Structures are given as C-alpha cells and as structure tokens.
Amino acid sequence: MTAIGATGTVQAAGGDKRWEFNNEGRFTSPTALSSPTIIDGTVFVGGLDNTLNALDAESGKQQWKFDVGYHINTSPAVVNGTVFIGTGSRWDDGSSIYAVAADSGKQQWTFETGDTVLSSPTVADGSAYVGSEEGYKSGSVYALDAASGEKQWEFTNNREFNPSPTVINDTVYIGSDDNNIYALDANSGEEQWSYSTNSAVLSSPTVADGTVYVGSNDSNLYALDAASGNKLWTFKTGAKVLSSPTVADGTVYVGSNDSNLYAIDTASGDQQWTFEAGGGITSSPTVAGGAVFVGCVDGTIYAVTADSGDKQWAFNSGERANLSPTVVDGTVFAGNDETVFALDAGVDGSSEGSRVMLGTLGHHDGWTGEMPQTTGQMDQDSTNATDNNTSSNSSSGSQTKESTPGFGIGSTIASLGGASYLLKQRLTNND
Numbered sequence: 001m002t003a004i005g006a007t008g009t010v011q012a013a014g015g016d017k018r019w020e021f022n023n024e025g026r027f028t029s030p031t032a033l034s035s036p037t038i039i040d041g042t043v044f045v046g047g048l049d050n051t052l053n054a055l056d057a058e059s060g061k062q063q064w065k066f067d068v069g070y071h072i073n074t075s076p077a078v079v080n081g082t083v084f085i086g087t088g089s090r091w092d093d094g095s096s097i098y099a100v101a102a103d104s105g106k107q108q109w110t111f112e113t114g115d116t117v118l119s120s121p122t123v124a125d126g127s128a129y130v131g132s133e134e135g136y137k138s139g140s141v142y143a144l145d146a147a148s149g150e151k152q153w154e155f156t157n158n159r160e161f162n163p164s165p166t167v168i169n170d171t172v173y174i175g176s177d178d179n180n181i182y183a184l185d186a187n188s189g190e191e192q193w194s195y196s197t198n199s200a201v202l203s204s205p206t207v208a209d210g211t212v213y214v215g216s217n218d219s220n221l222y223a224l225d226a227a228s229g230n231k232l233w234t235f236k237t238g239a240k241v242l243s244s245p246t247v248a249d250g251t252v253y254v255g256s257n258d259s260n261l262y263a264i265d266t267a268s269g270d271q272q273w274t275f276e277a278g279g280g281i282t283s284s285p286t287v288a289g290g291a292v293f294v295g296c297v298d299g300t301i302y303a304v305t306a307d308s309g310d311k312q313w314a315f316n317s318g319e320r321a322n323l324s325p326t327v328v329d330g331t332v333f334a335g336n337d338e339t340v341f342a343l344d345a346g347v348d349g350s351s352e353g354s355r356v357m358l359g360t361l362g363h364h365d366g367w368t369g370e371m372p373q374t375t376g377q378m379d380q381d382s383t384n385a386t387d388n389n390t391s392s393n394s395s396s397g398s399q400t401k402e403s404t405p406g407f408g409i410g411s412t413i414a415s416l417g418g419a420s421y422l423l424k425q426r427l428t429n430n431d
Contacts, residue, residue: 014218014303014346015313018331019060021053021340031186035075035284035324035362036333036340043333046072046338048230052085052100052338057328060342064105065155066428068098071169074120075324075362077128078102079146084128086117097130097142097276099149107151114140119174124186126147126166127152129175131161141174141182142190146349149344155182163244166358169226173212175201181214181222194231197222199240203254204284208247212264213254213354215241222253223269233269239261243294244284244324248306248353248430253292256283261294261302263309273309279300286355289347293334295298301334303346315343324400326362327351333362 035048042063043055048071054063055413074086081102086096095115099108119131121144128144139160143152157180166173171192172184177200177345183192203215211232212224217240223232238258251272252264257280263272291303291312297320303312321338326333328350332343350356356363 014344015301015315016344017315018344019343020342021055021060021062022338024332025232034072035369036326036335037076037078037362038326038328038333039078039363042102043340043342044076044078044102045335046076046085048072048076052076052098052105054084054102054105054115055340057331057333057342060340063297066100067100068096069201069292070095073116073118077121077359077363079123082108082146084123084146086113086120086132088113088116088132095132097128097144097149098241099128099146103151111142111149113142113143114138118162120164122172126184129165129172129186130165131163131165131176132383133162137177137345139154139176140241141172141184141189143172143186144190155184155189155191159200163202166205166207166208167378168358171226171315173205173207173214173226175203175205175214177201177215179218181205181212181224181229183212195222195224195229195231202240202242204244206245206247206358208252208266208354213245213247213252215243215254215256215264217242219256219258221252221264222247223252223266235262235264235271238273239280242282245353246285246287248275248287249304253285253287253306253353255283255285255294256280257294261285261292261304261309263292265304274368275302275304275309275311282322284324284355286325286327286351287348288345291344291345291347293325293327293332295323295325295336296335297322300334301325301332301343303332313346324355324362326356326364328364384427393431 007334036043036045041057043057046052052066068087070087083100084132085098094137095113097111105307113132114134116133121128121130123420131141135139139157141155162295163175170188175181179197180194199217199333205212205214214225219237221235237256240257244256245252255261255278261275277296279296279298285292285294290306292306299317302317317336321336332345341410
C-alpha cells in the first residue's frame with residue numbers, strides 16, 4: 001500500500017496536489033470505474049484489486065479496506081453509516097451488491113445479481129436501487145431493502161442496465177443498452193414511461209426542475225419532461241455522450257467523446273460555451289465556487305470558469321482521468337487508472353448542482369435527509385411529445401414486486417451514475 005501525506009496546509013494555486021493514494025492495483029480500466037465519495041472526512045473508493053478503501057480525507061492514509069474478492073465496478077454510495085457497492089465482471093461469478101459498515105469496513109449484507117454490476121446503488125427512503133446485467137443481452141433494475149438486502153421488486157429487460165439510477169419524486173430514472181431511458185415507480189417497479197434514443201444510453205440521468213437530462217451514444221444530450229417523458233429539446237455533440245450531466249444555475253454541463261465540455265442553457269438547449277480538452281471526456285463534471293471540474297482521457301483534470309468556459313488550471317495525472325471529481329471544502333477528490341488524489345480546487349466551497357444533490361458519480365455529505373422533490377413544474381401535457389415516447393403498456397420490460405419498500409434507515413440519496421460505458425468500450429470502438 002502507498003499513501004502520501006498532504007504536502008502542506010497553506011492554500012496554494014489551484015491544481016496543486018495535496019496527497020495521492022495508490023492501492024497497488026487499478027481503480028479504473030476498460031472494465032471498471034469507481035469515483036470517490038467523501039463522507040464525514042473519509043474518502044471511499046473501490047478498485048480492480050477487489051478492495052473497497054476508506055481513506056482519511058486530510059492525509060490520504062488508509063483507514064481500512066474491505067476485500068470482496070471480485071472487481072468493484074462502481075462508486076460507493078454512503079448513507080446513514082453504510083457503504084453500498086456493486087461488484088463482479090464477465091470473467092468471474094461474484095456479481096453482487098454489498099452493504100458495509102462505513103466506520104469499520106465490516107460486511108452487513110450481500111445480494112447476488114445475475115451478472116456484472118456496473119451501475120452504482122442509489123439509496124432513497126430505505127431502499128437501494130441498482131441496475132445490473134443479467135447474462136448476455138438482458139438486464140434488471142432492483143429495489144433492495146437497504147437495511148437487510150432483501151429484494152423488494154425487480155424490473156427486467158431484454159438489454160443491460162449499466163448506468164446508475166437517479167431517484168426523485170418517487171420515480172427511478174435509468175438508461176439501458178436497448179436505447180431507452182426508463183421512468184419506474186420507486187415503490188412498485190412499474191414502468192411510468194420510456195423514451196427511445198437512437199443508440200445505447202450509458203450516461204446516467206440527472207433531474208432538475210422537472211426535467212431529465214441524459215446523454216446517449218447517438219451523440220445527443222436529451223432534455224425530457226420528468227413526468228411524461230416528452231422530449232423538450234436535444235443538443236447534438238460530435239461523438240458519444242457517455243459523461244453524466246450536472247445542472248447548476250440554469251446551465252447543464254456535460255462532456256463528450258468529441259473532447260469538448262459543453263455548457264448548455266437548460267430552458268432552450270442552446271450552447272452557452274464549449275471548452276476543448278486534450279481528449280474524450282467520459283468523466284462527469286461537478287460545479288463548485290463558480291468553477292466546473294472534470295477529468296479527461298488524456299489524464300488531465302481541468303478547472304474552468306462556470307460562466308465562460310475559460311481555463312483556470314489543469315493537472316496532468318499521467319493516466320486516463322475517467323473518474324468523476326467531487327469537491328469538498330476547497331479540495332478536489334479525483335483519480336485516474338492507478339491513483340486517487342486530492343488537489344487544491346483554487347476555490348472555496350463544495351460541489352453543488354444536481355449531480356451532487358442526487359448523489360450521482362460520487363457525492364459528499366450535504367444531504368437533506370429525504371428523497372428530493374422537484375420544485376419546478378412538470379408539464380405532462382407538453383406539445384413536444386415525439387414518437388420515441390412510449391407508455392408502460394408498450395414497453396419491452398416487466399416488473400415483479402416482492403414487497404413494498406419501507407424498512408427505514410432514513411431518507412437520503414447516494415449513487416454512482418454515469419460512465420458505466422467502460423465495460424462497453426471493450427466491445428465497441430469509441431467515436
């Protein structure tokens with residue numbers, strides 16, 4: 001194990017490294033992704049060395065590790081003292097969801113899925129929601145009791161559910177390899193609506209003010225009415241959108257495999273600015289202190305001004321920076337194929353916006369304690385409906401309900417989302 005302590009306590013120029021942790025194994029690869037989650041001064045992150053690690057946020061020193069025996073393909077979700085992770089790959093038989101005590105790393109329960117778990121659990125109102133592969137060209141979305149791991153319901157489909165779910169207003173939003181974004185009832189698993197894009201959906205959705213934002217491998221970012229699934233607008237990029245979007249102050253930020261970070265007006269879908277990076281952006285951005293932070297496959301972590309896209313600083317990590325950053329108290333926690341590190345953000349404050357509020361792709365402990373409820377108007381009678389939108393009656397998916405969610409460990413949200421594309425990059429070429 002290697003842990004390098006903080007280089008100093010004096011605030012330095014943005015992008016300076018404070019510490020790094022290398023677990024003598026890979027945190028990411030073409031088959032896995034684990035972005036850091038920071039709760040109560042502890043950084044939680046998994047890796048392909050089969051371990052979940054708890055690190056001190058100030059120094060990077062390892063507090064404990066939990067060896068699951070299989071690849072950890074997901075980012076941890078931490079809720080009410082419990083860490084939830086997904087494991088497994090197509091090369092082993094250990095595909096499961098684990099619940100682990102956050103203070104000790106002691107296993108609380110495990111739930112075995114049918115195949116690889118690239119989707120990260122989202123925990124809301126006492127239930128853990130997660131997508132999974134279920135063998136070749138099939139998948140499921142599970143609702144599990146967060147306290148016991150017992151299955152509450154399962155929604156099945158003829159293709160994989162690799163993105164991470166977002167849960168808001170008692171609805172689970174998740175994308176699938178069948179090109180669809182689904183809205184499922186969080187209590188029963190019944191389909192409320194689905195919307196068909198033109199390629200696989202490996203980006204995890206975010207929801208703000210009654211609108212769902214999600215990318216697709218067809219190169220588009222979609223804005224959909226959260227209540228009806230009607231299309232509000234699309235924004236065309238130059239390549240696959242594997243990055244998961246975040247929304248802050250009326251702007252949606254998202255990366256693309258065309259090497260650009262985009263800022264797009266949430267209401268109109270018009271581009272506000274674009275920032276060209278040194279390679280494809282599959283990392284998902286975060287917003288803090290008037291800056292946007294994102295990783296790039298060329299190994300660089302970028303900080304750009306949120307209202308203009310001007311570069312503030314860049315840190316070259318030396319390996320692909322696919323992990324999605326999270327900012328806590330002026331420190332950026334991010335990583336690459338080999339290392340998790342802490343950088344001076346160059347700004348005060350912590351991550352804000354929809355990605356953090358919904359716990360997607362790493363999160364911190366600024367939670368409300370209840371499942372979020374949107375304040376914006378959801379227009380179920382939108383005139384922008386398209387033929388791509390279908391009701392539950394025409395869906396290819398189905399659900400089986402075993403019990404209703406409800407053993408309460410508290411109401412809070414946490415998930416990984418987004419760049420579950422990494423396994424898929426083994427099978428298909430990037431644009």
